[in-house]
Amino acid sequence: MKNRIFASVAILCMALLSQPIFAADEKELPQTLFTNVNIFNGTEDRLYENHQVLVEGNIIRAISAGEIETRDDATVIEGDGRTLMPGFIENHAHLMLPGPTLPAMEANSTWEDLAIHGTRMAEMYLMQGFTTVRDAGGANAGLRRAIDSGTIIGPRFYPSAAFLSTRGGHADFANFTSPPGETSNFSRLNMAQEVDSVADMNKFARNNFRMGATQLKYMQSGGVVSAFDPWQLLAGSKEEIEAAVAVAESYGSYVMAHSYRKKAIMDALNAGVRSIEHGFMFDCEIAELMNEKGAYITTNLTAFAPGLFDIPAVRDVPASLRKARSATQAFENYIPNMKKCPVKRGFHTDCVGSVAACNKQIAYEKYLNGDFFGNYATLVAITSVGGEIAAMSGDFTNPYPDTRLGVVEKGAYADLLLIDGNPLEDLSVIGTSDKWFDAPERPASPETIRIIMKDGVVYKNTL
Numbered sequence: 001m002k003n004r005i006f007a008s009v010a011i012l013c014m015a016l017l018s019q020p021i022f023a024a025d026e027k028e029l030p031q032t033l034f035t036n037v038n039i040f041n042g043t044e045d046r047l048y049e050n051h052q053v054l055v056e057g058n059i060i061r062a063i064s065a066g067e068i069e070t071r072d073d074a075t076v077i078e079g080d081g082r083t084l085m086p087g088f089i090e091n092h093a094h095l096m097l098p099g100p101t102l103p104a105m106e107a108n109s110t111w112e113d114l115a116i117h118g119t120r121m122a123e124m125y126l127m128q129g130f131t132t133v134r135d136a137g138g139a140n141a142g143l144r145r146a147i148d149s150g151t152i153i154g155p156r157f158y159p160s161a162a163f164l165s166t167r168g169g170h171a172d173f174a175n176f177t178s179p180p181g182e183t184s185n186f187s188r189l190n191m192a193q194e195v196d197s198v199a200d201m202n203k204f205a206r207n208n209f210r211m212g213a214t215q216l217k218y219m220q221s222g223g224v225v226s227a228f229d230p231w232q233l234l235a236g237s238k239e240e241i242e243a244a245v246a247v248a249e250s251y252g253s254y255v256m257a258h259s260y261r262k263k264a265i266m267d268a269l270n271a272g273v274r275s276i277e278h279g280f281m282f283d284c285e286i287a288e289l290m291n292e293k294g295a296y297i298t299t300n301l302t303a304f305a306p307g308l309f310d311i312p313a314v315r316d317v318p319a320s321l322r323k324a325r326s327a328t329q330a331f332e333n334y335i336p337n338m339k340k341c342p343v344k345r346g347f348h349t350d351c352v353g354s355v356a357a358c359n360k361q362i363a364y365e366k367y368l369n370g371d372f373f374g375n376y377a378t379l380v381a382i383t384s385v386g387g388e389i390a391a392m393s394g395d396f397t398n399p400y401p402d403t404r405l406g407v408v409e410k411g412a413y414a415d416l417l418l419i420d421g422n423p424l425e426d427l428s429v430i431g432t433s434d435k436w437f438d439a440p441e442r443p444a445s446p447e448t449i450r451i452i453m454k455d456g457v458v459y460k461n462t463l
């Protein structure tokens with residue numbers, strides 16, 4: 001608080017005097033020194049043993065195998081050979097969708113329900129070690145404002161504002177009998193908008209950035225748990241997708257597209273989409289185009305879990321259950337293809353529902369990542385790749401534009417976890433679970449995560 005008052009006084013003085021007065025206002029930033037830590041830096045398959053890391057303010061100022069000099073008032077955290085690693089990054093969450101089903105949410109959610117759910121989800125994510133979350137539809141800038149102002153606690157937050165979806169598409173949450181264009185509960189709250197022309201796209205995409213989106217989310221395929229769309233649907237025209245990309249680029253940002261079929265993925269990439277969500281029919285030709293375009297994929301691996309059929313929104317709705325069965329068959333080559341032709345892949349949970357259920361799903365998603373792709377690939381996906389994806393929101397739309405996320409490097413943001421054990425050898429220390437719905441209630445924060453630091457501030461310390 002003091003800092004902020006100081007800063008605003010400084011700005012006022014600058015305006016009055018029209019003379020820079022930086023020197024008089026410079027204040028020493030708080031220092032935190034981690035000693036004897038083994039560093040996983042987010043990019044390399046190794047630990048840097050017995051290092052020191054100095055955090056100054058919200059930045060990693062120095063990393064050294066030798067001693068780092070600090071001021072006398074520095075806080076010293078003795079790492080005792082624990083692992084220091086970047087805070088986790090979630091690339092696909094929905095903090096404002098409390099569940100249990102899409103029609104129930106559309107019909108019954110008031111803004112209080114949504115705000116309370118979002119607040120609790122934000123806190124849960126941070127205490128599970130996630131220092132950054134990208135929201136893939138439904139949340140506007142209000143939640144970030146509450147987090148960044150210190151009103152509530154939560155991760156850095158990259159919202160997509162309203163899902164952009166065609167009439168009858170994957171984010172058409174309106175009631176069955178609603179006529180086209182009618183205002184729905186979710187369109188009123190700018191959580192989902194119906195987009196059926198280039199003009200619609202321009203209007204709602206621009207409105208999303210106005211509402212604090214850091215990137216756009218377009219529903220380019222159908223889905224499994226939504227009411228009106230086969231998952232194979234190719235939603236939206238080439239012109240509409242290109243319009244979304246053009247609006248995003250005018251804000252220096254990018255589009256993430258929910259795409260299942262190969263044609264949907266290829267069309268998205270060719271239109272300039274930079275982040276393919278799900279991408280279940282991924283193959284080596286897609287990999288080649290992704291690498292050429294500098295694009296990323298994020299995939300919820302729970303789509304390949306047997307427990308998929310236990311989700312109430314799948315289990316209890318015959319049409320969804322049928323869709324889930326056919327999708328499971330069509331997506332069977334995803335894992336082998338991803339291993340054969342790897343691309344940059346980010347961590348993605350895509351939970352819709354209660355905080356307790358999402359807490360379980362996140363832990364299971366971490367476990368599946370390790371099981372399918374190994375510990376190192378999991379740790380890269382959940383740290384440095386997420387940082388690269390966040391940075392695609394660009395210098396003037398990114399709310400955290402000063403430096404890098406998802407790495408332990410000199411000059412990067414001080415988003416750090418201190419963990420018991422070595423996650424490269426034993427992934428369970430980052431809070432995995434090999435059970436999904438039948439898992440016991442998860443703790444608010446994994447015991448093995450001893451320190452959670454975001455933006456240089458410690459939110460958990462059990463040392």
Ligand SMILES: [Zn+2]
Pocket residue numbers: 092093094136350
């Ligand atoms: Zn999603």
